[in-house]
Amino acid sequence: MALIGKLVVCGVGLIGGSFALALREKGEVEHVVGMGRSRAALNRARTLGVIDEIATDWATALADADHVLLATPVGQIDTIMTAMAPHLQGRTVVSDVGSTKGGVIAATYQRLDAHLARIVPAHPIAGAEKSGVEAASAALFRGKRTVITPLPENDPAAVERVREAWRICGAAVVDMSPQDHDRVFAAVSHLPHLLAFGLVHDLAGRANAELLFSHAASGFRDFTRIAGSHPEMWRDICVANRQALLGELDQYLGELALIRSLLLSSNGERLELLFEEARQARTQWGERDAAERKQAENF
Amino acid sequence: MALIGKLVVCGVGLIGGSFALALREKGEVEHVVGMGRSRAALNRARTLGVIDEIATDWATALADADHVLLATPVGQIDTIMTAMAPHLQGRTVVSDVGSTKGGVIAATYQRLDAHLARIVPAHPIAGAEKSGVEAASAALFRGKRTVITPLPENDPAAVERVREAWRICGAAVVDMSPQDHDRVFAAVSHLPHLLAFGLVHDLAGRANAELLFSHAASGFRDFTRIAGSHPEMWRDICVANRQALLGELDQYLGELALIRSLLLSSNGERLELLFEEARQARTQWGERDAAERKQAENF
Numbered sequence: 001m002a003l004i005g006k007l008v009v010c011g012v013g014l015i016g017g018s019f020a021l022a023l024r025e026k027g028e029v030e031h032v033v034g035m036g037r038s039r040a041a042l043n044r045a046r047t048l049g050v051i052d053e054i055a056t057d058w059a060t061a062l063a064d065a066d067h068v069l070l071a072t073p074v075g076q077i078d079t080i081m082t083a084m085a086p087h088l089q090g091r092t093v094v095s096d097v098g099s100t101k102g103g104v105i106a107a108t109y110q111r112l113d114a115h116l117a118r119i120v121p122a123h124p125i126a127g128a129e130k131s132g133v134e135a136a137s138a139a140l141f142r143g144k145r146t147v148i149t150p151l152p153e154n155d156p157a158a159v160e161r162v163r164e165a166w167r168i169c170g171a172a173v174v175d176m177s178p179q180d181h182d183r184v185f186a187a188v189s190h191l192p193h194l195l196a197f198g199l200v201h202d203l204a205g206r207a208n209a210e211l212l213f214s215h216a217a218s219g220f221r222d223f224t225r226i227a228g229s230h231p232e233m234w235r236d237i238c239v240a241n242r243q244a245l246l247g248e249l250d251q252y253l254g255e256l257a258l259i260r261s262l263l264l265s266s267n268g269e270r271l272e273l274l275f276e277e278a279r280q281a282r283t284q285w286g287e288r289d290a291a292e293r294k295q296a297e298n299f
Numbered sequence: 300m301a302l303i304g305k306l307v308v309c310g311v312g313l314i315g316g317s318f319a320l321a322l323r324e325k326g327e328v329e330h331v332v333g334m335g336r337s338r339a340a341l342n343r344a345r346t347l348g349v350i351d352e353i354a355t356d357w358a359t360a361l362a363d364a365d366h367v368l369l370a371t372p373v374g375q376i377d378t379i380m381t382a383m384a385p386h387l388q389g390r391t392v393v394s395d396v397g398s399t400k401g402g403v404i405a406a407t408y409q410r411l412d413a414h415l416a417r418i419v420p421a422h423p424i425a426g427a428e429k430s431g432v433e434a435a436s437a438a439l440f441r442g443k444r445t446v447i448t449p450l451p452e453n454d455p456a457a458v459e460r461v462r463e464a465w466r467i468c469g470a471a472v473v474d475m476s477p478q479d480h481d482r483v484f485a486a487v488s489h490l491p492h493l494l495a496f497g498l499v500h501d502l503a504g505r506a507n508a509e510l511l512f513s514h515a516a517s518g519f520r521d522f523t524r525i526a527g528s529h530p531e532m533w534r535d536i537c538v539a540n541r542q543a544l545l546g547e548l549d550q551y552l553g554e555l556a557l558i559r560s561l562l563l564s565s566n567g568e569r570l571e572l573l574f575e576e577a578r579q580a581r582t583q584w585g586e587r588d589a590a591e592r593k594q595a596e597n598f
Contacts, residue, residue, distance in 0.1 A: 075567070125516045144516070180510075187502060188515040192522040194558060195494060197577040202554040203486060204580035211479075213584045216487040217424045217443070221588060222521040223491040227581040231574035239567045246562055253555065255501040256548070259493060263545055268374070268538045275530035278496040281503035282526040285512045289520060 003028040003164060008061045008068045010035040010080060012045040015097045015124065016071030017136025020050050022169035025138040035061050036072070045133045062087040067161070070096040075236035077104050081111035088112065093158045094119045095165075099185060099233075101149045101178035103240035108151070116153035120162040123147045123181065124171060131230045142170030143296020149178040170296075186244035191252060193234055194245070196227040302327040302463060303366045307354070309334045309379060311344040314396045314423065315370030316435025319349050321468040324437040334360050335371070344432045361386040366460070369395040374535035376403050380410035387411065392457045393418045394464075398484060398532075400448045400477035402539035407450070415452035419461040422446045422480065423470060430529045441469030442595020448477040469595075485543035490551060492533055493544070495526040 004023065009016040012034040023029040034042045034051035035058075042054045055061035062068070062084065070077060077096065088094070094115070098104045101121050108119050124146040146166040150159045163173045176184070203212050238245055262271045303322065308315040311333040322328040333341045333350035334357075341353045354360035361367070361383065369376060376395065387393070393414070397403045400420050407418050423445040445465040449458045462472045475483070502511050537544055561570045 125514070145514070147514075184507075184511055184514050187505075187511050188519050192498065192518055195498070195555075196522060197574050198554045198558050199491065199494070199551065200577040200581045201573050202551055204576060206486075208483075209580075212483055212486050213580075213587075215424070215444070215446075215483050216584065216588070219525045220487050220491055221585070222524045223495060224581055225521045226518045227577045228585065229574075229578065231571045231578055234574050235567045235571035238562060238570055239565050242562050242565060246559070249555070249559055249562070252498065252501055253552070253559075255497045256494075256552065256555075259497050260545070260548055260552075263537060263541050263548070266538050266541060268534045271537055272530045272534035274500050275496050275528075275533050277503060278499040278526045279528065279530055281508075281512075282499045282523055285515065286520070286527065288512075289515070 002030050003161070003168065004067045005030045006033065006065045007031070008033045008035060008055070008065045009051065010068065010070050011072035012036055012042060012051055012133050013071065014131050014133070014135045014140070015126065016069055017045060017050045017133040018138065018140035019069055019071065019169060021136055021138040022141060023165065026168050028168050033061050041133060048133060050133055050136055058084050058087045062089060062092060065089070065092045067165070068092060068094040070094065073233045073236040074098040074100055074103055074240050078107040078111065081107050085111055088115055092118065093161050095122045095162045097122065097124055099123055099189070099237045100241040101181045105151065105178050116151055117155040118158040119151065120154055120159050121149045121151070121178065122162055122166065124166065141166070143293060144171050145174050146171040147174050147176050147181055149176055149181050182241050182244045186241055186248045190237055190241055190245050191248045193226050193229060194238065194249065196224050197234070200224050200227040301329050302460070302467065304329045305332065305364045306330070307332045307334060307360045307364045307367045308350065309367065309369050310371035311335055311341060311350055311432050312370065313430050313432070313434045313439070314425065315368055316344060316349045316432040317437065317439035318368055318370065318468060320435055320437040321440060322464065325467050327467050332360050340432060347432060349432055349435055357383050357386045361388060361391060364388070364391045366464070367391060367393040369393065372532045372535040373397040373399055373402055373539050377406040377410065380406050384410055387414055391417065392460050394421045394461045396421065396423055398422055398488070398536045399540040400480045404450065404477050415450055416454040417457040418450065419453055419458050420448045420450070420477065421461055421465065423465065438469070440465065442592060443470050444473050445470040446473050446475050446480055448475055448480050481540050481543045485540055485547045489536055489540055489544050490547045492525050492528060493537065493548065495523050496533070499523050499526040
């Protein structure tokens, strides 16, 4: 018997679509219903075999649903939970894929407080400069992590269902508190995105932008890859996690002030030491990261 | 007949070694002499077949030399040119690979002013988070650019020799003024390196560094790849190009101040617009860059 009979995916893009495809591939879902803002995207998702059915209202979508995945930009979650509330049934497990957890959890307590036992916040860590259901793949989460941040009110069986679904997708499931989650990802994900968007935006606005871009090479390519990410998704992440992100940005501005002062005084010795410490940390992390990815491939 | 009879490479690392290997592969160099600070590295270069001979003094190295490539970190160029001056012969062409041109050219006028006709500054654009002769490859420059910044005093035949050598390595040769070169690369290369070193240095110094790094994923991997670059090389680049780099850093700090104010006021609309402009510029550049690389592969 499949883990999930009826799955509702709200926001059938890269992440939501890949979740459905991965469960389908393993025979762990029987019927997938898609919901979302764009009828055209839902039609493509159905044509591609990612979903079986399109629902246009929550009453229909939630009837006899076993599992709901909210895979929209996080800024829409509050509105969606408000719309879901009158129709959510007692046995349906709800999870999400938001890159920030604070706002999603606040909406959960405010809009779905009668259902806290079965609403399990989660965040699959899958790089996504591509977007849209066309980019969805059953393999997207294989060897990646999914962080879950269970609520104190969660029913252990609901948490286990979410955990198992992500394991079936090939992800390693890690538990964190929502606060830790939002601080950690502000540092290692949200800030780098902001910095890369900022650099490209800065250069693109110059009078000599054409000349600058024509000489950009591989270092620039990798550094700015994440500046190709989905603007609305990242707007929502930045706004939702602004407190932690501002803290990280200010800490980084302190680092840049240090570097600036070393440059101003031509302090090559201390600059080299700083670069050396960064290189060592990056190299160590890179080796561990490569080993983990290799292990995941063999999995 | 080979383009170069006797080639002297000072600093037989990734770049110097790859230049020698590429010319060897095409039969365009007859004899390669290595010089450098590290006898162990030179021994490895000879064992690997990158050089034929090790020289320990400039008198020996420069006797009957056709071509000299200075491939050390730029901070050593002034000392090297001073040592070369008494031994440099009238027909030897000298070039370098420095990522900044201002300091190299200043040293040229100060130390080798009797030889300006045949000293042609150059900069091959090849990403180099790896370093050392073990990473050298005849293919390193294939499909990449080499910028040359000829001096007004240069003999056209010497410029053509340097141009031809890089073409043989597979590079597209582009002319620029030294001032333009240093400003352009401050923006698209030196600043991103500084920002990546800074982010990793910042995170590595935290009490919870272990937790942070354990959740870093593909976005972080690409953004920080250049933080694995050679600390001494980048110290020298930053110090040599500090004026242009400080200008770029200050411009970027202005961009971050704008982003910070949008975050502080939760101005999602303008954040999204900024991200969208960055994404468009990055996507356009990325498509052009990918097309150029594909063309280079077929070359």
